[in-house]
Amino acid sequence: MNHVSVLISVLAGLTATVAGGALPIRSRVGVAVLLTWVSCSAALVAAVSVLRSGHAIVMSTSKILPLTGISIVLTRLGAVFVLAIVMVALASTLYWIGYASHGLSTRSASSALPLFVTSMILVPFAGGVATFLVLWELMALTSLVLVLTDQSRREAARSAAQWYAVMTHAGAAAILLALVLLSAHAGGQTFAQIELHARHLSGALRGTIFVLALLGFASKAGAVPLHVWLPKAHAEAPGPASALMSGAMVNLGIYGIILVGNVLLGGGPVWWWLLVSALGVLSALYGALYAATTSDLKRLLAYSTADNMGLVLIALGASGMFAASGSRTTAAIAMVAALLLMFNHSLFKGALFLAAGAVQMVTGTRDLDRLGGLLKRMPVTGVVFLIGALSVAALPPLNGFVGEWLLLQSLLHALPSTNTAVVITVAVAVAALALTGGLTVAAFVKAMGIGFLGRPRSEEASNALEVPATMQLGAGLLALSCLALGLVPMLILPSLELGARSAQHIGVSSPVHGWISLHLFGLRGVLAPSLLAGGLFVALMATVLARRVSHRRSRSWPALAPVEPWGSGRRTQTVRMQYTSTSFAEPLQRVFDDVIRPARDLNVSPAAESHYYVERIAYRTSSDDVIERVIYQPLIVAVRRWGRLARKLQNGSVHRYLAYGLLALVIVLVVLA
Amino acid sequence: MNGFAHLLTSALVALVQLALVAVGGPLLLGVMRKVRSRLEGRVGAPIHQPLLDLRKLFTKQRMRPRESSWLFGVGPLVLVATVVCVSAISPLATTRPPLGQSTDFFAVIFALLLGSVVLALAALDTGTAFAGMGSSRSMTIGALCEPALLVAILAMAIPARTSNLPALVRAGLGHPALIASPSRVLALASFLVVILAESGRLPVDNPSTHLELTMIHEAMVLEYSGPDLGLIILGESMRLAFLLGLLVNLLVPWGVANRPGALFFVIGLAALAAKVLVTGVAIATFEVFTAKMRLFRLPELLAGGFVLALLGAVTAVVAR
Numbered sequence: 001m002n003h004v005s006v007l008i009s010v011l012a013g014l015t016a017t018v019a020g021g022a023l024p025i026r027s028r029v030g031v032a033v034l035l036t037w038v039s040c041s042a043a044l045v046a047a048v049s050v051l052r053s054g055h056a057i058v059m060s061t062s063k064i065l066p067l068t069g070i071s072i073v074l075t076r077l078g079a080v081f082v083l084a085i086v087m088v089a090l091a092s093t094l095y096w097i098g099y100a101s102h103g104l105s106t107r108s109a110s111s112a113l114p115l116f117v118t119s120m121i122l123v124p125f126a127g128g129v130a131t132f133l134v135l136w137e138l139m140a141l142t143s144l145v146l147v148l149t150d151q152s153r154r155e156a157a158r159s160a161a162q163w164y165a166v167m168t169h170a171g172a173a174a175i176l177l178a179l180v181l182l183s184a185h186a187g188g189q190t191f192a193q194i195e196l197h198a199r200h201l202s203g204a205l206r207g208t209i210f211v212l213a214l215l216g217f218a219s220k221a222g223a224v225p226l227h228v229w230l231p232k233a234h235a236e237a238p239g240p241a242s243a244l245m246s247g248a249m250v251n252l253g254i255y256g257i258i259l260v261g262n263v264l265l266g267g268g269p270v271w272w273w274l275l276v277s278a279l280g281v282l283s284a285l286y287g288a289l290y291a292a293t294t295s296d297l298k299r300l301l302a303y304s305t306a307d308n309m310g311l312v313l314i315a316l317g318a319s320g321m322f323a324a325s326g327s328r329t330t331a332a333i334a335m336v337a338a339l340l341l342m343f344n345h346s347l348f349k350g351a352l353f354l355a356a357g358a359v360q361m362v363t364g365t366r367d368l369d370r371l372g373g374l375l376k377r378m379p380v381t382g383v384v385f386l387i388g389a390l391s392v393a394a395l396p397p398l399n400g401f402v403g404e405w406l407l408l409q410s411l412l413h414a415l416p417s418t419n420t421a422v423v424i425t426v427a428v429a430v431a432a433l434a435l436t437g438g439l440t441v442a443a444f445v446k447a448m449g450i451g452f453l454g455r456p457r458s459e460e461a462s463n464a465l466e467v468p469a470t471m472q473l474g475a476g477l478l479a480l481s482c483l484a485l486g487l488v489p490m491l492i493l494p495s496l497e498l499g500a501r502s503a504q505h506i507g508v509s510s511p512v513h514g515w516i517s518l519h520l521f522g523l524r525g526v527l528a529p530s531l532l533a534g535g536l537f538v539a540l541m542a543t544v545l546a547r548r549v550s551h552r553r554s555r556s557w558p559a560l561a562p563v564e565p566w567g568s569g570r571r572t573q574t575v576r577m578q579y580t581s582t583s584f585a586e587p588l589q590r591v592f593d594d595v596i597r598p599a600r601d602l603n604v605s606p607a608a609e610s611h612y613y614v615e616r617i618a619y620r621t622s623s624d625d626v627i628e629r630v631i632y633q634p635l636i637v638a639v640r641r642w643g644r645l646a647r648k649l650q651n652g653s654v655h656r657y658l659a660y661g662l663l664a665l666v667i668v669l670v671v672l673a
Numbered sequence: 674m675n676g677f678a679h680l681l682t683s684a685l686v687a688l689v690q691l692a693l694v695a696v697g698g699p700l701l702l703g704v705m706r707k708v709r710s711r712l713e714g715r716v717g718a719p720i721h722q723p724l725l726d727l728r729k730l731f732t733k734q735r736m737r738p739r740e741s742s743w744l745f746g747v748g749p750l751v752l753v754a755t756v757v758c759v760s761a762i763s764p765l766a767t768t769r770p771p772l773g774q775s776t777d778f779f780a781v782i783f784a785l786l787l788g789s790v791v792l793a794l795a796a797l798d799t800g801t802a803f804a805g806m807g808s809s810r811s812m813t814i815g816a817l818c819e820p821a822l823l824v825a826i827l828a829m830a831i832p833a834r835t836s837n838l839p840a841l842v843r844a845g846l847g848h849p850a851l852i853a854s855p856s857r858v859l860a861l862a863s864f865l866v867v868i869l870a871e872s873g874r875l876p877v878d879n880p881s882t883h884l885e886l887t888m889i890h891e892a893m894v895l896e897y898s899g900p901d902l903g904l905i906i907l908g909e910s911m912r913l914a915f916l917l918g919l920l921v922n923l924l925v926p927w928g929v930a931n932r933p934g935a936l937f938f939v940i941g942l943a944a945l946a947a948k949v950l951v952t953g954v955a956i957a958t959f960e961v962f963t964a965k966m967r968l969f970r971l972p973e974l975l976a977g978g979f980v981l982a983l984l985g986a987v988t989a990v991v992a993r
Contacts (some may be wrong), residue, residue, distance in 0.1 A: 017694050033727065042678060081675065097968065124717060149798050204893055248909055268781060292816070335965050354931070372800070373742075373800070375742045375743075375744065375798075376742045382742075382963050386744075389973035390787070390790070394783065394791065395783055395786060395787045395790060396780060396783055396784055396787060401780075401783055405777070405779055405780065405783075408779055408823070408836075408838070409828075411827075412827060412830050412831065412836060413816070413834070420687075426985055427824075427983065427987060427990070429824075430823060430824055430827050430986070431820055431824055431983060432981070433823070434819050434820035434821075434822070434823035434824060435816075435819065435820040437819050437823070438815060438816030438817060438818065438820065439816050441786070441812065441815065441816060441819075442812040442813065442815070443814050443817045445790055445794055445797070445808070446809075446812075447795030448794055448797075448940075449796075449798070449805075449808065450793050450797065453741075453742060453744060453794060453797045453798040453800075454740065454741075454797055454798055454799065454805075455740045455800035492745040502857065507871075508897050509927075517774070519776045523835075524835035524837060524840065525777070525835060525837070526774055526775045526777065526833060526837065527775060527777050528772065528774075528775035531772055531775060532758070532775075532784065533743075535758040535761065535762065536754055536784065536787075537756045537774075538758075539753075539754035539755070539757035539758040539761075540750055540751065540754035542754075542757065543750050543753045543757065543904070544750060544756050545733075547750070547900050550731040550899050550900065551731060551735070560735050560736070560737055561734060561735070561736045561737070562736075562738070562739045563736045563737070563738065563739065563799065564738070564739060565738040565739070565799065565801045565804075566803070566804075566896065567802075567896055568800065573801060575800075577801070577802045578802060578805060579797070579802060579805020579806060579808070579809060583805070583806075583809065584797075584805065584808070584812075585809075587809060587813040587968065587969075588808060588813050588816065590969060591813065591817070591969070591972045621841055656696030
């Protein structure tokens with residue numbers, strides 16, 4: 001039964017790919033979406049049955065891939081990731097139906113999108129190094145095609161795709177090296193064989209493998225300083241593709257780290273996980289800071305992805321550290337927290353990117369300073385974005401809060417550890433977590449408040465209309481699941497616990513339990529999200545009632561009178577007097593001036609009559625990624641210089657090439673002799 | 674029957690605590706203004722003036738800026754609702770509040786944060802320069818407060834091995850040495866800085882300013898009038914009273930009802946009122962002798978608060 005559903009999933013995905021490329025434009029997207037749903041549902045069936053029964057799905061064939069064959073193994077850990085990816089994929093493909101007319105109905109796009117979804121779903125199914133790498137590469141290439149599909153922004157898309165291609169292949173090279181090293185020394189290429197033998201490898205070799213894999217996978221997850229491609233590619237990718245990349249693909253980076261670190265290598269010394277946490281702290285802070293200061297809606301979301309993946313890495317690193325220093329309960333809780341943070345992120349970031357894609361489709365811009373007033377014009381999209389924003393800001397009663405609370409609890413209860421490194425990391429992690437939280441709140445108040453509230457700042461924004469129903473439904477589905485998981489986290493927690501247990505083998509069966517209030521196993525920590533939400537709701541209703549009663553008793557006023565807002569005595573206020581996202585972020589930018597180091601340009605041109613009168617002031621500020629400027633630009637310059645040197649070797653003269661051949665032959669002979 | 678009686682008592686406790694905060698909040702504001710006036714050589718308005726103001730505001734017409742959406746009206750409601758919800762379930766007069774089992778410190782703080790966030794969004798909904806400015810500044814301060822606040826909670830929670838709020842208060846009652854421990858003193862000092870900053874008191878924000886450009890909180894709510902403004906004033910004063918109530922119960926828990934019984938509860942109420950009153954008077958006195966800080970000097974103050982909290986957390990770890 002399970003084997004059949006895996007086969008259905010693969011076949012439906014491939015058929016969707018072919019259909020998307022072959023069918024005429026009218027039926028192309030519809031058929032591709034339907035087949036992708038079939039593929040997703042089949043994968044969902046397989047994942048749920050694995051979670052239920054605990055028996056991994058194992059399939060293999062040597063007929064398809066030469067030399068190594070294909071091996072498929074789905075464990076409970078993989079099943080958790082399949083769940084998260086399927087959730088985002090179902091919603092984004094539904095959304096795609098309405099979005100397709102906006103440049104996503106070309107042959108290349110309609111065959112790349114289903115293939116991208118299928119390859120992402122199948123990555124956790126991989127049971128061997130070769131299968132894993134093939135699927136991983138397929139996922140990277142199809143998403144690369146999708147980044148390039150937005151024809152209206154060709155230049156930006158091309159540059160983003162270039163960054164993405166280089167970074168993802170550098171990452172893939174690191175992963176390839178790690179996995180090849182691993183399989184060479186463990187005497188086999190299937191994960192089961194590796195798992196059996198990897199414990200007996202030398203510490204140095206295991207460390208090398210882990211660091212290589214960490215670099216490769218962390219760059220996929222967007223961890224700073226390997227994140228530079230992410231704000232570009234996720235921002236340029238069209239709506240549904242950006243939701244899939246940011247909501248689902250980054251998860252697989254986390255999957256890879258857990259796969260290599262926890263499953264294949266079976267855990268490791270404290271320093272490995274210290275490294276993971278350090279990457280996490282850096283990503284969380286850096287991502288949150290840039291999210292708070294950028295004024296491009298999708299770049300903001302992309303930076304916030306780096307921030308959220310940082311939180312997941314902090315939890316993952318904490319879990320590894322606790323396991324290495326022997327506190328098993330907290331290790332288990334931190335692992336569950338990592339998976340919950342990851343799952344929540346898929347839901348709310350998927351919703352946010354879909355909403356942002358809708359805004360871009362309707363207004364043609366992502367610049368917050370040209371948006372505004374969209375909540376009234378796009379009521380559903382606006383509410384979806386609001387729910388997503390409150391969720392990413394970790395506010396109750398939404399799902400983001402539960403994940404953050406769980407992480408805080410695991411850090412809080414871990415402190416009795418005697419290991420100084422662990423203690424210091426935990427203190428730094430909590431501080432980073434807190435600062436990140438504050439910055440994220442500011443970033444999303446800005447995104448929601450400037451983008452969707454107030455008065456429209458451009459013609460396009462004031463003429464905006466709500467998007468088609470399928471797009472509302474797709475985004476709304478994810479927003480609703482944010483709400484549902486915020487009220488009853490137990491809808492997903494048992495699955496996550498099973499996944500965490502299959503990754504860690506530390507024998508704490510259910511670290512978090514209780515349907516109404518979450519209890520932590522063996523620790524004093526209780527959270528009752530649904531009761532809290534209920535209390536908030538009752539209080540809200542009571543306040544509404546109180547306002548109505550006290551108000552009605554007084555006099556019969558007209559319901560709610562719209563008036564001109566206060567403008568310090570000015571008769572009218574123009575739209576340009578509104579706060580913009582740049583001005584909203586200015587205080588924060590000034591506080592963190594030393595980190596961001598924005599380029600400022602102030603030009604005051606005085607009037608001809610007297611220089612006391614100012615005719616015109618031009619002020620420009622741009623804060624491009626400081627890591628890109630400091631680390632990557634010199635690197636690019638160096639590579640270019642090498643390239644120029646190498647060009648001198650190749651001037652087109654046949655004689656010279658013959659000389660090279662002769663030289664090579666001589667060298668070979670000398671070496672052999 | 675027993676279950677029903679228990680439910681009834683819980684609801685009663687919640688309502689009484691709530692009523693105390695709801696009436697005490699505006700009165701606390703009145704007392705603080707009175708103290709300030711007296712120290713500045715003025716007579717000042719009577720202590721119950723804020724209550725009179727509220728009554729007046731609730732009889733006025735509701736208005737909204739022309740281009741605002743539904744969120745504008747929701748802001749004040751959410752602000753009040755969050756404070757109402759947390760003051761019903763927090764250990765203010767008794768260490769056994771209803772649902773006290775699940776009254777987590779982090780949850781309470783994040784619920785209050787929800788109120789401020791929705792209010793900041795509602796301010797941006799007005800589409801004016803002043804409200805946007807207030808919103809931006811208050812979010813900046815909030816972002817810088819949060820590290821200090823969370824680490825302060827951590828520093829208090831480590832020795833007690835829980836972040837459950839009633840348990841933290843009970844731990845102070847049971848082990849007075851815990852209160853005098855450097856970790857809790859440092860954490861509470863940091864908590865106080867955060868309370869002052871979050872509720873817009875001096876030296877962070879001047880609550881009685883009348884110049885738009887220097888405003889933070891007042892600028893944010895500039896467009897509100899009538900019952901909506903009343904709700905905001907009520908919510909803000911309740912939040913100040915609530916946070917001070919938490920602070921004093923963590924600092925000097927004595928008097929709070931630690932066992933069932935109406936008498937203990939009444940004593941708890943009186944003790945809470947007295948302790949908050951003393952703190953409020955102290956803050957008002959401090960405000961007379963303090964000038965408002967420049968906005969861009971504030972990070973230094975809040976970083977100071979953060980360092981205090983971090984020191985508290987570190988000493989907590991070292992001490993165990």
